[in-house]
Amino acid sequence: MRYLSFINQVKLVLSSLLFIYAGQSVALELSVSEGYLINLPSKATTIFIANPNIASYQVPAANKIFVFGRQAGSTNLYALDGNGSVIFSDIIKVQHDTRALNAQVTELYPQARVEAISNNGQLLLKGTVPSAIMATAVIELARSYMVSANNEAASAGEQKNASNSSNNQVLEPINQLAVTLPNQVNIRVRIAEVARTVTTQLGLHPGENFLGIQNANWSQASLDSSSMDINQAVGKVVGVDIFGSLNKIFGLKLNSHTIMLDALAKEGAAKLLAEPNLTAMSGETATFMAGGEFPVPVSLTQNNQVVIEYKKYGVLLNITPTVLSDRRISLKIEPEVSSLDLNSAQTFNGLSVPGIKARRAKTTVELASGESFMLAGLLMNDESNSVSKFPFLGDIPVLGALFRSTSYNRNETELVIIAEAYVVEPSREKNLALPTDFYTPYSDLERLFNVSWQQDALVPSLSVDDKQPRLLGDNGFYY
Numbered sequence: 001m002r003y004l005s006f007i008n009q010v011k012l013v014l015s016s017l018l019f020i021y022a023g024q025s026v027a028l029e030l031s032v033s034e035g036y037l038i039n040l041p042s043k044a045t046t047i048f049i050a051n052p053n054i055a056s057y058q059v060p061a062a063n064k065i066f067v068f069g070r071q072a073g074s075t076n077l078y079a080l081d082g083n084g085s086v087i088f089s090d091i092i093k094v095q096h097d098t099r100a101l102n103a104q105v106t107e108l109y110p111q112a113r114v115e116a117i118s119n120n121g122q123l124l125l126k127g128t129v130p131s132a133i134m135a136t137a138v139i140e141l142a143r144s145y146m147v148s149a150n151n152e153a154a155s156a157g158e159q160k161n162a163s164n165s166s167n168n169q170v171l172e173p174i175n176q177l178a179v180t181l182p183n184q185v186n187i188r189v190r191i192a193e194v195a196r197t198v199t200t201q202l203g204l205h206p207g208e209n210f211l212g213i214q215n216a217n218w219s220q221a222s223l224d225s226s227s228m229d230i231n232q233a234v235g236k237v238v239g240v241d242i243f244g245s246l247n248k249i250f251g252l253k254l255n256s257h258t259i260m261l262d263a264l265a266k267e268g269a270a271k272l273l274a275e276p277n278l279t280a281m282s283g284e285t286a287t288f289m290a291g292g293e294f295p296v297p298v299s300l301t302q303n304n305q306v307v308i309e310y311k312k313y314g315v316l317l318n319i320t321p322t323v324l325s326d327r328r329i330s331l332k333i334e335p336e337v338s339s340l341d342l343n344s345a346q347t348f349n350g351l352s353v354p355g356i357k358a359r360r361a362k363t364t365v366e367l368a369s370g371e372s373f374m375l376a377g378l379l380m381n382d383e384s385n386s387v388s389k390f391p392f393l394g395d396i397p398v399l400g401a402l403f404r405s406t407s408y409n410r411n412e413t414e415l416v417i418i419a420e421a422y423v424v425e426p427s428r429e430k431n432l433a434l435p436t437d438f439y440t441p442y443s444d445l446e447r448l449f450n451v452s453w454q455q456d457a458l459v460p461s462l463s464v465d466d467k468q469p470r471l472l473g474d475n476g477f478y479y
Helices: 002-023 098-108 132-157 230-238 242-250 399-403 444-449
Strands: 028-031 035-039 046-049 055-061 064-069 073-080 086-095 113-119 122-129 174-179 184-203 264-274 277-281 286-300 306-323 328-348 351-360 363-368 372-389 404-424
Touching: 028 035, 028 064, 046 055, 055 073, 064 073, 064 086, 098 113, 098 132, 122 132, 132 174, 184 306, 184 328, 277 286, 277 306, 286 328, 286 351, 306 351, 306 404, 328 372, 328 404, 351 372, 363 372
Parallel strands: 028 086, 122 174
Antiparallel strands: 035 064, 046 073, 055 064, 073 086, 113 122, 184 264, 184 277, 184 404, 286 306, 306 328, 328 351, 328 363, 372 404
């Protein structure tokens, strides 16, 4: 009797220990593609794993389970015997094997101070790198490492069954890297519109009292100081009063004060310049606008009220700098120059909305700190040709040319953008100065005698400085 009682007590203790063992959840930590062999206390007939994408298993024997990690995360593993009792349960935590990744980063980028950490299924990158290019390279290396590890684990798990295959989720490490380089960029931009205008005017420009008609100046082009009386221009050369002879031939009252032949050809270049000086963080966008806004009706409310939206026009500029290294800057620039076009105006509900003439570009360049680049070639051509004539007289063959006026205008403009980028660091106020600091204007006596009696003061120059920066090329058209 005592022997049977002792045997029952031993069974009770063993069953209690087995229950405690089965109910325990001591986490089993694995790395991706790492395996572990579990010995069971008895034969298992059913094995269940909660998420086969995180960990998978194989059964080499009835009382053994081989578990291996497939991707970072956590899941649960259960083993049941023939009676349905739980003989084993545990939490499987799969983490990234960061040892190989950290060793590879140290070998390839010795200047970087980076540590890869696996936490709750995520791969964290912490530390500092000297440049944005190196940060991008480290992130790409970590991403390729994650993809490679998961592909190896997925290939190993294909021998079990299709349900254990890895899902096609996007693998992306968490970037907590800090760039130690200065991450502010100063961009100095010059936006110029180089204009070339050609005007040709040929014809007769009669004034008042021509043929007895008051205010008969029908020319569409105004005359300037370069215009001259044709009788003076030609008659003084040949010694003949040309229009006096015409008076005798046609019996018309033509004189040097009422008839002019204007033959003008003007070519010139004009520059409309904007010079924004912008500072932006690396990767951030700086915006500049010099222009205005005009209202555009976009819709009607239920009360028939017009909803107005304002559109911008003028000089618009968006610049996004990115510091690549201590000497290289990537610059994304989007310039636009637009103006109102009244000729293409549209009318909506009684409101006239003008059109817009715009020239825009979008490009990305890479340059060293302190270097410049130029964008050009955005041309705009406007040509007009008009003919004015006297009725009947302007249609006379040969002699009708004396009673016609032909005007030809060509406006040709080109947009030129020059940008210069610098990697900068913040400075103290005492190191900064305005252009007007220590400025002393000329006195009246100095202006009168064109002399300067102020040796140490900053005074404006009265002469043109040929050494000032200017656009290169022939009138801004050929570079």
